Amino acid sequence: MGKYALLLTTILSASGAFTQLNLTEAHQGETSERRAHQLDLLAREAALSGYAEALYLIETEPLASLSSRSGTLAAGRYHTTFDVTLGAPTEVYVRVEGAAEAGGDATQYVIEAQFHDLDGVEVPTHPDTLLARVPPYLRYAALSDGPLRLTLMPRILGATHQVNASVHTNDDLDLALSLGAILGLQAVRGFGTYAGDLYSVPLLSDPENAFRPASNPDLLDTLRPSDVVEMPEIDVDSLARFATDTRPGGLELLGTMALGTRESPEIIHVEGDLVLADVQFDGYGVFLVDGALIVDATLRGVLNDLLGRPESRVAFYVDGPILFNGLGDVQGQFVSNESITFSGAATLYGNVAAGGSVNFLVAPTIRFLPPSPALTTHLPDAVPVYDLERVAMREWEVK
Incomplete structure (x- = not known):
């Protein structure tokens, strides 16, 4: 009996050791699988973080400036690349590689997506489409945060018959010396709205007769009180980091100046006053001016430049x-943190917006041309230039 008992004890002991070995190996296997699963989740989380950043950049940054970038999370990292095709149509291809490592093991997760411009064209042509893509304070022929004054015979018209050349002030609208308002002559081919008071002298006609929109399907009053349209301060110093060229001190422009393309406009920072004399601009560009802007003469070639162009091609912030002192033609979208004054008989193909007053003296003319969304990318309340839609997406794990 003793011999058999000893044999049984030995067998049971061996069996227990074998069982324990199997349990340990099983536990180690489960731990390894669990770690691999956790790494998969961490790698995907890293890739999703990179993809979220890519979506934000596509919505807020000029597409031409998108470049590869990397990021690190607490338990993973990602690397994002962009492939951008600008034109008709515009397309953006995004690839994000997420990775996680632990205990000598590593997992990679990839997300790819393709975006397509819904318009299918480089430049929208309808004024309403262009205006919907710029900040609200740039959707008027003239907007002021301070008083807006029409004196003598200014005319504010549309560059085409498709668009209303409306004016708005967050302060008082002064028509007291406007011959158009006094005599009932057309002064504004659009609406006139104001958040302050209206000053007028209705001697021979209701001043509302001076405001005649190109389109008024809802039969709204053409001259009426309205809510404030927020006019933010333009932080020129902050925008200067996007400059492609910096001009120390003041700058006076003469002759022809080559700018950039719609997809990649030239951005020029002037560290002082800017004077525009007889100058012709070739291409798209933005001027960031620390001081004052004085327009002393004609910008040559404006009418030729505008042929077939539905939008402004030059912006001045x-x-x-x-x-505006000149008597000739000027083209562009003009925005000032202070006042804007027309003291001559210049014709502006574009629009103006001021943090102070806007003053139309003597006989200037604005022919409202919608601002270019491509030149408002970095402004407060900017709207994405391209109406992109995701047309394809896939994701997968790489061991």
């Missing part, structure tokens, strides 16, 4: 005042 100015910290100081803007003064």
